[in-house]
Amino acid sequence: AQRVTQPEKLLSVFKGAPVELKCNYSYSGSPELFWYVQYSRQRLQLLLRHISRESIKGFTADLNKGETSFHLKKPFAQEEDSAMYYCALSGHNQGGKLIFGQGTELSVKP
Amino acid sequence: GAVVSQHPSRVICKSGTSVKIECRSLDFQATTMFWYRQFPKQSLMLMATSNEGSKATYEQGVEKDKFLINHASLTLSTLTVTSAHPEDSSFYICSARVGGSTEAFFGQGTRLTVV
Numbered sequence: 001a002q003r004v005t006q007p008e009k010l011l012s013v014f015k016g017a018p019v020e021l022k023c024n025y026s027y028s029g030s031p032e033l034f035w036y037v038q039y040s041r042q043r044l045q046l047l048l049r050h051i052s053r054e055s056i057k058g059f060t061a062d063l064n065k066g067e068t069s070f071h072l073k074k075p076f077a078q079e080e081d082s083a084m085y086y087c088a089l090s091g092h093n094q095g096g097k098l099i100f101g102q103g104t105e106l107s108v109k110p
Numbered sequence: 111g112a113v114v115s116q117h118p119s120r121v122i123c124k125s126g127t128s129v130k131i132e133c134r135s136l137d138f139q140a141t142t143m144f145w146y147r148q149f150p151k152q153s154l155m156l157m158a159t160s161n162e163g164s165k166a167t168y169e170q171g172v173e174k175d176k177f178l179i180n181h182a183s184l185t186l187s188t189l190t191v192t193s194a195h196p197e198d199s200s201f202y203i204c205s206a207r208v209g210g211s212t213e214a215f216f217g218q219g220t221r222l223t224v225v
């Protein structure tokens with residue numbers, strides 16, 4: 001079964017602290033993994049995807065096939081990073097539909 | 111970037127009535143759109159895949175007669191919640207992909223309240 005698990009509902013850190021939002025997945029083939037972000041009162045938007053291997057707003061995520069994980073990391077959190085973060089999976093030949101994790105609310109305190 | 115627009119943003123309807131939600135791709139053509147439902151503080155649950163010119167593909171457990179999807183053009187998909195009940199109250203979100211890209215663009219969502 002396809003599944004995305006984000007174990008933390010809420011992650012609260014102080015400004016400047018490192019952040020790691022966890023994501024584990026279950027998929028029999030080779031999925032494509034994404035992180036989407038939803039800032040307050042805004043629509044969901046793509047933050048990054050594993051195939052790009054890029055850093056966006058200081059965030060990075062590495063796909064670990066052995067651990068079936070795609071954790072999102074940032075070395076120094078900023079207050080403007082406060083948002084809901086969703087890990088999502090798209091399976092091969094599934095027409096692009098996304099399976100979302102439960103979401104993690106990141107709160108960065110001053 | 112690609113823009114997906116939903117209308118209305120909020121709607122309140124009486125129990126037993128039907129309500130239609132529109133999802134438009136403003137600056138690109140979308141052969142496939144997706145409809146999600148989101149409960150408060152919870153994840154997005156995929157309801158169905160809307161295919162232009164053909165029937166929608168519904169996820170397991172989603173009543174296709176309850177949630178009618180029509181994708182009549184390359185820029186418009188509609189979701190009609192028929193005979194709405196209070197338990198249908200939720201946040202409905204659509205998304206669309208641009209061509210062969212795997213990136214999905216999301217609408218702003220529609221808050222449906224059934225009273």
